[in-house]
Amino acid sequence: MIEALSEAERVEALEGLPDWDHDEARDAITRNFAFKDFSEAFAFMTRVALLAEKADHHPEWSNVYNRVDILLTTHDAGGLSERDVDMAQAIDALVD
Amino acid sequence: MIEALSEAERVEALEGLPDWDHDEARDAITRNFAFKDFSEAFAFMTRVALLAEKADHHPEWSNVYNRVDILLTTHDAGGLSERDVDMAQAIDALVD
Numbered sequence: 001m002i003e004a005l006s007e008a009e010r011v012e013a014l015e016g017l018p019d020w021d022h023d024e025a026r027d028a029i030t031r032n033f034a035f036k037d038f039s040e041a042f043a044f045m046t047r048v049a050l051l052a053e054k055a056d057h058h059p060e061w062s063n064v065y066n067r068v069d070i071l072l073t074t075h076d077a078g079g080l081s082e083r084d085v086d087m088a089q090a091i092d093a094l095v096d
Numbered sequence: 097m098i099e100a101l102s103e104a105e106r107v108e109a110l111e112g113l114p115d116w117d118h119d120e121a122r123d124a125i126t127r128n129f130a131f132k133d134f135s136e137a138f139a140f141m142t143r144v145a146l147l148a149e150k151a152d153h154h155p156e157w158s159n160v161y162n163r164v165d166i167l168l169t170t171h172d173a174g175g176l177s178e179r180d181v182d183m184a185q186a187i188d189a190l191v192d
Binding site: 038039042045046049052053058059060061062063064065 | 134135138141142145148149154155156157158159160161
């Protein structure tokens, strides 16, 4: 059973994820991405899908043309966990 | 310039798309899909992405694990157009 981060742990984790915002209502983290076009956006989504399947930890996400919005939370933990932080770091590594 | 469907055209088109709902606020059509798992859902999304890129007509869509929600509308027409009907038929052909 994975546990949700404490507030102190969350604050520290978010300091290392400056491009992600905390969604208090969901206890989730979100990041919005913009690409040149749909092809680039979906290529990114495919890479995220491979990361997600490998980690068995899947995003809530949406896409409109060149934009991709990602929300990460851990349903089993009832909020943000280390798994979300790890996934956010892996996603950041694809684009930064 | 692609034109939005008239109400009569829309009603007729939706009769041929029984699995799609009309979103009045957006003048769009929506369908929700459920698959066995994320792998199957994303495989479906990849096929839809190829259809969309080929038609140069892209969905607004979201995914959470095994679920995929698709909304089709034609921004250039300010509402539902024949392009959405064609895309919905092509998407249906992938799953039905």
